[in-house]
Amino acid sequence: MRATIVGAADKRIQELLTSCGISTTAIAAADSASRIQAGLPSADIFVLDMRGQTRIPAALVSLRQHHPRTPIVLVVSSLDPVLILEAMRAGASECLVEPLSQAETQAAMTRVAAHLSSGVSGQVFAFLGAKGGVGTTTVAVNVATELARIAPGSTLLMDLHLAYGDTAVFLGAEPRFSVMDAIENTDKLDKAFFRSLVVRTKDGLDLLASSDRSMMVPIDVERVSQVVSFAAQHYLYSVLDVPRSEPAVLEGLEAVKTIIIVANQELASVRSAGRIAATLRQRYGKDRVRVVVSRYDPKAEIGQDDVQRAVSETIRHVFPSDYRTALDAMNTGRPLVLGNHNRLSASLVALARDLAGIDEAGRPVPASGRMFERWTGRRKS
Ligand SMILES: Nc1ncnc2c1ncn2[C@@H]1O[C@H](COP(=O)(O)OP(=O)(O)OP(=O)(O)O)[C@@H](O)[C@H]1O
Numbered sequence: 001m002r003a004t005i006v007g008a009a010d011k012r013i014q015e016l017l018t019s020c021g022i023s024t025t026a027i028a029a030a031d032s033a034s035r036i037q038a039g040l041p042s043a044d045i046f047v048l049d050m051r052g053q054t055r056i057p058a059a060l061v062s063l064r065q066h067h068p069r070t071p072i073v074l075v076v077s078s079l080d081p082v083l084i085l086e087a088m089r090a091g092a093s094e095c096l097v098e099p100l101s102q103a104e105t106q107a108a109m110t111r112v113a114a115h116l117s118s119g120v121s122g123q124v125f126a127f128l129g130a131k132g133g134v135g136t137t138t139v140a141v142n143v144a145t146e147l148a149r150i151a152p153g154s155t156l157l158m159d160l161h162l163a164y165g166d167t168a169v170f171l172g173a174e175p176r177f178s179v180m181d182a183i184e185n186t187d188k189l190d191k192a193f194f195r196s197l198v199v200r201t202k203d204g205l206d207l208l209a210s211s212d213r214s215m216m217v218p219i220d221v222e223r224v225s226q227v228v229s230f231a232a233q234h235y236l237y238s239v240l241d242v243p244r245s246e247p248a249v250l251e252g253l254e255a256v257k258t259i260i261i262v263a264n265q266e267l268a269s270v271r272s273a274g275r276i277a278a279t280l281r282q283r284y285g286k287d288r289v290r291v292v293v294s295r296y297d298p299k300a301e302i303g304q305d306d307v308q309r310a311v312s313e314t315i316r317h318v319f320p321s322d323y324r325t326a327l328d329a330m331n332t333g334r335p336l337v338l339g340n341h342n343r344l345s346a347s348l349v350a351l352a353r354d355l356a357g358i359d360e361a362g363r364p365v366p367a368s369g370r371m372f373e374r375w376t377g378r379r380k381s
């Protein structure tokens with residue numbers, strides 16, 4: 001691997017990387033801005049020294065802008081959760097903490113190398129309704145919008161309803177192309193082509209919308225799977241709005257991290273959620289399937305306990321019933337997580353943050369140490 005070290009005050013980082021077998025080039029902090037602007041020679045990774053700094057340096061933002069796919073490893077003085085969250089939002093992928101050790105540097109570089117060779121960089125979340133009209137698109141659109149606040153420009157919402165899906169309406173977007181163009185042209189899939197198919201909302205979310213023509217020929221699982229994998233390789237977060245009735249789509253979700261089944265408190269939807277969850281657990285593994293409840297009414301005859309029994313799982317997220325707020329958001333094309341704070345938007349934000357591994361206060365989740373572990377290879381004490 002070749003690394004470009006940006007802004008290092010001493011030779012320690014260079015020595016550590018060299019002893020990991022990595023060839024290095026160094027750029028001083030003083031001319032980093034102009035050198036990045038002018039275009040750096042290509043590198044496999046960037047290592048940005050921000051020891052002693054308490055704010056994210058401008059160099060991180062401009063590295064991410066000019067080299068969107070190259071992993072950036074930060075070197076920091078301490079694990080400050082707020083700084084780490086900011087860094088993650090700015091697109092850094094790993095973090096080395098002082099005191100710097102050979103073992104931790106090696107481990108981080110191994111993770112980066114594995115990451116580069118797998119080609120997968122992002123997390124994909126699929127939303128599937130237990131029945132029609134339960135609120136699946138509402139949940140998918142709002143979770144995607146919230147994730148785009150964490151990773152603007154690196155979050156995708158893909159409407160896998162091959163025809164007549166609703167996500168564009170929810171976002172007030174007018175896409176010219178659709179997911180069908182991606183599926184029909186998998187041989188042409190590259191960054192430039194994909195970018196020409198999506199529309200970016202002003203909130204930094206890319207939408208690959210549904211088509212407004214219906215499909216005459218059956219679609220191929222392999223093609224769906226290629227498009228989903230492409231998204232996983234090019235976006236930090238991808239959210240899929242998945243139709244229940246398209247077997248090729250349900251079979252093409254191998255790259256998905258979590259499939260979220262949206263149910264409500266109607267008997268038919270609860271039964272259906274139980275059946276769909278069982279099938280998907282068998283296909284994709286138990287840990288990758290979750291059930292949530294939309295339009296939740298605490299006084300409804302079928303309570304949260306009943307749903308839990310029917311789907312054999314603890315329900316961790318419910319979204320209160322609030323038809324007026326949900327409808328206003330849809331009719332104005334402005335996802336409700338962007339509007340006034342209310343219980344429904346708070347519950348949708350909570351799901352997005354849970355999926356991204358961030359707590360309610362916006363800090364990385366310390367309980368499982370998920371993010372710290374991913375970032376530093378160390379468990380948080
Ligand atoms: N939490 C909620 N409380 C009340 N109404 C809601 C809630 N979430 C969504 N709705 C309303 O329910 C209707 C259907 O929502 P949505 O389109 O998200 O459902 P869906 O499951 O995706 O439907 P479809 O099966 O047609 O794709 C919309 O009018 C929406 O405003």
Ligand SMILES: [Mg+2]
Binds near residue numbers: 136
């Ligand atoms: Mg829908």
